Amino acid sequence: MPARNLGRELLGQMLASIGEYGFWNYYTNTGYKETIAKVYDGVKCYLNVWKLDKNEVLVKE
Incomplete structure (x- = not known):
C-alpha cells in the first residue's frame, strides 16, 4: 500500500504521531x-x- 500523502504531509507531526508520545x-x-x-x-x-x-538519522527516500 503506497503512502498517499507524500509531498503534502507535515513531516514533524507525522513522525511525532508514530514516535514515543504518539499512538x-x-x-x-x-x-x-x-x-x-x-x-x-x-x-x-x-x-x-x-x-x-550513515549517522542513523531519518531521511526520506
Missing part, C-alpha cells in the same frame, strides 16, 4: 486496542518511506 502513548493511557489495530498497517507502511543515513 502508543495514547494506547498506554487509554487501553483502546482498537485504535492501535486500526493505525498499525498504515504506520508500518509509512515507516517504509524513511531510511537511516
